[in-house]
Amino acid sequence: MKSRRIGKSELIVSEIGYGAWEIGGAGWESGSEDESVDIVRKAFDNGITFFDTAPVYGFGRSERIVGKALKKVRDRAFIATKVGLVWDDSGKVRKCLKKNSILTEIDESLRRLQTDYVDLYQIHWPDNETPAQETAEALQMVLQSKKARYIGVSNYSAEQMKELSSYVPLISLQPPYSMLDRRVEKDILPYVCEQGMSAIPYSPLAKGLLTGRINGDYKVGPGDARGLDKNFTDHDRFLRNIERIEKLKEIARELEISLSQLAIKWLLYRPEICSVIAGTTSEKHLKDNTRAAEWQLSDQTYEKVTRIVSDKELFE
Ligand SMILES: NC(=O)c1ccc[n+]([C@@H]2O[C@H](COP(=O)([O-])OP(=O)(O)OC[C@H]3O[C@@H](n4cnc5c(N)ncnc54)[C@H](OP(=O)(O)O)[C@@H]3O)[C@@H](O)[C@H]2O)c1
Incomplete structure (x- = not known):
């Protein structure tokens, strides 16, 4: 398995x-806790060293599973978790990046993860109610206490990154990015490159669309994590995605690889992408995704694929 450095940090993942959203359970069909621990261990055994989780994934479940699974190999695994989405007893989630909330959240994450530090601590979503300076002060305290090695952000615009990084150093951005969602290419990825940061694309398989397992009859059910994603909820766009996928599948067939591998490799073609965090609850799918590390995507194929996913709507 090849590795890449996250930004200018010492993390080579x-x-x-x-x-690890899927193993949190909420919004996804996941297995039992033991099965989920097993899949995380299998990921490590298959050469994966970078694990992305968040407190809100299953309200602590995902972090607990990741912590249990990686406890014995903690020194060889990189754990990234997040901060800034809190929930109440009724399960209502809200954004909060206030100083005290961050200082409480980090301790709760470390307890669930059974570790005394995380490698990467990422702001999950921006919180417009809290000044960036206050958030940064708390993050600096987290760094100084060595509870986190580095800070990153997720779902931030270039302007928001610029403001926050004037108070605290950022090494990475985790944005939504895949062949079916290319919005970040306009000014967010250029900013990431300019700053020497890295990007960690989320929903790299477009929540399962870019695996070929979803056909035109798919209906988003209640509680389905896909219910807030316009690649699914905008029906015309969804059907155009299915057409694009048929063309992409044809290329994958010619290369004798899976569509998931093509989707992962297409992202890794860009040097600013450090790691592709596909989510899975299945050993078969895990092995399929890991095999993407075994072959090279030629410039010619990259361009052929890119032409299929170049319609304006994929940038909006
Ligand atoms: N920062 C944020 O705001 C944010 C938002 C969303 C996600 N994320 C992160 O990004 C990760 C991945 O994104 P995502 O959860 O949106 O979804 P994704 O990785 O784009 O797609 C996951 C879906 O694809 C299926 N799948 C994976 N590999 C497959 C394969 N080889 N063949 C067939 N099906 C396959 C999974 O089902 P099976 O379980 O059956 O394999 C699951 O339904 C999350 O786990 C989370 O860590 C972050």
Whole structure:
């Protein structure tokens, strides 16, 4: 498994990472806690060293599973978690990046993860109610106490990154990015490159669309994590995605690889991408995704694929 450095940090992580939202359960069909622990261990055994989780994934469940699974190999695994989405007893989630909330959240994450530090601490979503300076002060305290090695952000615009990084150093951005969602290419990825940061694309398989397992009859059910994603909820766009996927599948067939591998490799073609964190609850899918590390995407194929996913709507 090849590795890449996150920004200018000392973190050198596997190109294929592991996204732990799915094992949190909420919004996804996941297995039992033991099965989920097993899949995270299998990810590590298959060469994955970078694991992305968050407190809100299953309200602590995902972090607990990641912590349990990686406890014995903690010194060889990189754990990224997040901060800034808190929930109440009724399960209502809200954004909060206030100083005291961050200082409480980090301790709760470390307890669930059974560790005394995380490698990367990422702001999950911006909170417009809290001044960036206050948030940065708390993050500096987290760094100084060595509870986190580095700070990153997720779902931030270039302007928001610029403001926050004037108070605290940022090494990475985790944006939504895939062949079916290219919005970040306009000014967010250029900013990331200019600053020497890295990007960690989330929903790299467009929540399963870029695996070929979803067909035109798919209906988003209640509680389905896809219910807030316009690649699914805008029905005309959804059907155009299915057409694009048929063309992409044809290329994958010619290359004798899976569509998921093509989607992962297409992201890794850009040097600013450090790791692709596809989420899975299945050993078969995990192995399929990991195999993307075994072959090279030629410039010619990259361009052929890119032409199929170049319509204006994928940038909006
Ligand atoms: N920062 C944020 O705001 C944010 C938002 C969303 C996600 N994320 C992170 O990004 C990670 C991944 O994104 P995502 O959860 O949106 O979804 P994704 O990785 O784009 O897609 C996951 C879906 O694809 C399926 N899948 C994965 N590999 C497959 C394969 N080889 N063949 C067939 N199906 C396959 C999974 O089902 P199976 O379980 O059956 O394999 C699951 O339904 C998350 O786990 C999380 O860590 C972050």
